[in-house]
Amino acid sequence: MPCVQIQTNVAYNESDRETILREATKVMVEQAHKNEEAVMVILQKVDGMMGNSSEPMALIDVRSMVGIEHKTNNDISAALTSIMTRVLGVSPYRTYITFLRIPETCWGLMGGIATWQAKTRLWVVNDEPCK
Incomplete structure (x- = not known):
């Protein structure tokens, strides 16, 4: 149940928005081995500066219950x-990415809190398997 939240000061068109959302989802599926149905990606245009400059920049926040480790984070x-560089022209030097592991006891969905069922190897909320 990862979430990728992308904030950028770059104005984007509908095609760029679709590309970023789809490709970021694909990254989480392929690099972090997440179930596509569970990947949430948010893209927001924000007002912002870095180094007192309004050149293109991005802040990306990646949250997950599991899979937040050095090699995976580096690949992501x-x-x-x-x-961000290819689609919006944001320099790698102006892209900050944070990774946060959220304990399952602090991740709500489906109206409850997810728990790992080792026997079935599924995340479950209120006795219902998560997708």
Whole structure:
């Protein structure tokens, strides 16, 4: 149940928006081995500056219950940075990415809190398997 939230000061068109959302989802599926149905990606145009400059910049926040570890994070970072550079022209030097592991006891969905069922190898909320 990862979430990728991308904030950028770059105005984007509908085609760019669709490309970024789809490709960021693909990164989480392929690099972090997440179920596509569970990947949430948010893209927001924000007002912002970096180094007192309004040149293109991006802040990307990646949250997940599991899978937040050095090698995976490095691969995700490279892939998301590449997307932002290719699609919106954001320099890798002006792209910050944070990774946050959220304990399952602090991740709500489906009207409850997810728990890992080792026997079935599924995340479950209120006795219902998560997708």
